[in-house]
Amino acid sequence: DGGITQSPKYLFRKEGQNVTLSCEQNLNHDAMYWYRQDPGQGLRLIYYSQIVNDFQKGDIAEGYSVSREKKESFPLTVTSAQKNPTAFYLCASSGTSSRETQYFGPGTRLLVL
């Protein structure tokens, strides 16, 4: 099956801890994205990458970091600097033209202990 997978489905973070969310796609898409969704809200862009070894900050990048060492993978690290990390995190991928539909993974829900 082609698609986007995210793991884990639920993740618990302790105070001061960094945690990493996984996102993998086998759609052969060049571009990948991370969004944060708070309850009753729309999606806000954290980081995106249009090519391997390159990425750009989105609207709410503070407290997060990413890497793009492989085309298929775009992990997101929620650092201890992110003071309000509880949210639903969504990964997406697409082609790189300006009119490409983004396809989303199932999401990871991050909770703070």
Next chain:
Amino acid sequence: GENVGLHLPTLSVQEGDNSIINCAYSNSASDYFIWYKQESGKGPQFIIDIRSNMDKRQGQRVTVLLNKTVKHLSLQIAATQPGDSAVYFCAEILRGYSTLTFGKGTMLLVSP
């Protein structure tokens, strides 16, 4: 700043009715629009898209209308079913950009 927004946060309909979900945008440089459906606890699912050079596009039971004069986008769902209950988001891409800007979403509740 300029953004994409929705008029109605919640829409309740009866099974079999037609549903219309509205979206206003304010940036005339918006070039491409997408409607997504998000069920509780899941990632958004692509429904239908429309380019700025079109006024209407139809899919299976869904139609998207774009009125560039008043910067308004609507999603029409025919013969709404309980399985259509979800939050619906419109999103836009500005000309020359590759990132989506999402509205806050409208919850559609379908009663049997």
